[in-house]
Amino acid sequence: MxxxxxxxxxxxxxxxxxxxxxxxxxxxxxxxxxxxxxxxxxxxxxxxxxxxxxxxxxxxxxxxxxxxxxxxxxxxxxxxxxxxxxxxxxxxxxxxxxxxxxxxxxxxxxxxxxxxxxxxxxxxAPGEFTQRAFLNGKLDLAQAEAVADLIHAESRLGHRTAIAALRGRVSEAVGAVRQSLVQTAALVELELDFGEEDVEFADRDSLRDLLAEADRLLEELAGSARLGALARDGVRVVLGGRPNAGKSTLLNALVGDDRAIVSPVAGTTRDAVEAEAEIGGLRVRFVDTAGLRETADAIEAEGTRRARAAIDASDVLVYVVDASVGLDDEERAFLTALARRRPELPVVLVQNKADLVDGPARLGVEAEGAGAALAVSAHGALADPAALDGLRRSLLAAVRAEGLDAAAGGLVAVNERHRTHLEAARAAVGRAQRSLAAGSGGDTLALDLRAALHELGLVTGAVTTEHVLDAVFSQFCIGK
Ligand SMILES: Nc1nc2c(ncn2[C@@H]2O[C@H](COP(=O)(O)OP(=O)(O)OP(=O)(O)O)[C@@H](O)[C@H]2O)c(=O)[nH]1
Ligand SMILES: [Mg+2]
CATH class of the missing domain: 3.30.1360.120 (Probable tRNA modification gtpase trme; domain 1)
Structure with missing residues (x-):
């Protein structure tokens, strides 16, 4: 056709x-x-x-x-x-x-x-309209990428960061670093022009300050890729714990839908059950898993294996404990080993079935790598909205995303492609800083500064290669 x-x-x-x-x-x-x-x-x-x-x-x-x-x-x-x-x-x-x-x-x-x-x-072809806009100077590369992010935004945060990038916020931030590097490079290159005479125009202290400033800005900007990934991809929160702890009940309560089968029989959930919700502007994918225990039942054992794999692939683990049973030594050992294996994985400890115990957190279920346990009651009519909200806030805090939704505009967040170039620029700035400290000549300094500027140019498209353009525009849909 x-x-x-x-x-x-x-x-x-x-x-x-x-x-x-x-x-x-x-x-x-x-x-x-x-x-x-x-x-x-x-x-x-x-x-x-x-x-x-x-x-x-x-x-x-x-x-x-x-x-x-x-x-x-x-x-x-x-x-x-x-x-x-x-x-x-x-x-x-x-x-x-x-x-x-x-x-x-x-x-x-x-x-x-x-x-x-x-x-x-x-x-x-896919992205050809946007590619033409870029080639005709209507958008820079970071803005063109924001068009794709905007179309694919699946949460308020994703929408906001894409709009900020489309308005040129990422490009502005890169421009600020660029400016301080251009200033440094100008001083150094001027000196090189007079190389024969062995003069130092550029005051070493101000060069050092300019480079330190560029390094700081680059670190900050490259670090914003974390927020960018959160905004674009959301987070994967796995609900893990012993059979019957109430993981499935909690999933249903958190997403406000009867997604997972709940029953008093321990070992009900086998396959991982996924459901999405938006929390604080962030897209959260909850994964309910089979209860963790040794079992002779081959199907349940496979469920447990999948649960462990899901935990390993999670951004946050919500470890659910039945408050009336508590956390046993085996679970403590599991959490300790997990903390050692994935020290960066935030673990939110939840004492479910708080309605079954008198008074607050009498179990003291603190474990290595996890904060104090939150007491909730996920169960039907007993479900406690305030406690569930507390859990939602803990999830945002665990991925350091609390308050992001309220932050008015200005959410500068780079993507992975940008981060790679920003890190490369930072490495070049680092080399320049070392050359300066070692008292090396201006020519090595100039080389590293040019390398850093080149990498920054690749972010906004001031410098392009076929490879970069293909990588960016092939991700678009046809008609955009
Ligand atoms: N009293 C009380 N009962 C609860 C609460 N949450 C869950 N339950 C009950 O505990 C039982 C187990 O709940 P599930 O949500 O199926 O537990 P699970 O952790 O998913 O269990 P498996 O899938 O077997 O690993 C069910 O009978 C629930 O109704 C709660 O907050 N309070
Ligand atoms: Mg279950």
């Missing part, structure tokens, strides 16, 4: 052919009231006009709206559409753009697309 007919004969004769005009569905497929098809490139308006009721659309001014019938190759009416014409560079891609809004549903939208392909547009 979708076919390649991008190159016309005349294109083939150009030394550097102009970017072909591309078209794609910008909205999701499926039944909907409306669908939007975007066309971008030098022939956008003539291509749409050739199938549109009013041929004058070909020469339409930018920011004009046209309503009329769109016809296919055989002159049959496809749909009554609304066309918005944008003229480059004042458009989302920087090229001429026509947005065709038709009725929703796959049949109509695909028929409109086919008519436009027949008229000379070619199907857009």
């Amino acid at each position: 979708v076919r390649e007919n991008a190159m016309t004969d005349s294109d083939a004769h150009h030394a550097t052919p102009p970017a072909p005009t591309i078209a794609a569905l910008a909205t999701a497929r499926g039944t909907a009231a409306l669908a939007v098809i975007r066309v971008s490139g030098p022939e956008a308006a003539p291509i749409v006009a050739s199938r549109f009721a009013d041929g004058a659309l070909a020469d339409a001014a930018g920011r004009t709206v046209w309503v009329g019938w769109l016809r296919d190759n055989d002159g049959r009416r496809v749909d009554q559409v609304v066309c918005v014409v944008w003229r480059g560079p004042h458009s989302s891609t920087g090229e001429d753009v026509v947005e065709v809004t038709c009725h929703g549903g796959d049949t109509v939208a695909q028929a409109v697309l086919r008519a436009l392909y027949d008229a000379g547009a070619r199907p857009a």
Whole structure:
């Protein structure tokens, strides 16, 4: 249905052919009231006009709206559409753009697309609209990546960090580091110009201060990748503990839905059961697991094996203890070993069935690597909303995400790709700092500073390689 007919004969004769005009569905497929098809490139308006009721659309001014019938190759009416014409560079891609809004549903939208392909547009590759916006200077690379993050945002925090990056916050932060490095490099390179005369223009103390400042900013910025990952991917919270402790009951209470089977029989849960909730703007995926115990039952033993694997892959472990039973030595040993194996894993200890015991936390279930146990009652009518909220707050604190949702705007968070380049820039700054301390010549210093600047350029796209562009834009969906 979708076919390649991008190159016309005349294109083939150009030394550097102009970017072909591309078209794609910008909205999701499926039944909907409306669908939007975007066309971008030098022939956008003539291509749409050739199938549109009013041929004058070909020469339409930018920011004009046209309503009329769109016809296919055989002159049959496809749909009554609304066309918005944008003229480059004042458009989302920087090229001429026509947005065709038709009725929703796959049949109509695909028929409109086919008519436009027949008229000379070619199907857009994933991310090609955004890539053109980047190549035409409408967005830098970090902002282009934010477009993809915005589309895929699955929580309030993901939305907010993507908006901040789209507004250029990441680029601004990188720009601040860049500025201090450029300043340093300028001083050093000036000195190099006078190398023969063996003079030191650059005051060593201010160079040291500038480099220290750059290092601090880079560390902070690279560190924000943690927040970026939290915002984008959310956290995986595994509920673990002895059989019958109330893990499944707690899962159901936390997500407000009857997701997992609950029963008084120890060993009820076998497969891991997953359910999602948004807590403090963060996407939290809860994983309920089989109770941990030695068992002769082969199926339950497999469940236990899966539970251990889930705990190993978790971002946070909520270890559930039946308050009326308490934590035994074997469990303490398990938690101690876990703390040794994964010292970075936050463990939130929960004493469930608080309703069965008199008074607060009489069990003293502190274990290595875990804070004081929270007393909750996950059980149906006894479920205590305040205690559950306390548990939710502990989860946010465990991943150091408390208060993030309330932080107004300004959430600068880099992604993994940025982090790699920022770390490389920091390593180069570190080398420069050592050269300076060792009293090495300006030329080694200049080399490291250039390396650091190069890495920063790769974040925003001031420097690009095919590899970087492919890596970034191939993650987009078609139509974006
Ligand atoms: N009194 C009381 N009973 C609870 C509470 N939470 C759970 N229960 C009961 O404890 C029993 C076990 O609950 P589950 O949620 O199935 O326990 P589990 O940890 O998932 O057990 P397994 O899947 O077997 O590992 C059920 O009968 C629950 O109704 C609570 O806070 N108070
Ligand atoms: Mg269970």
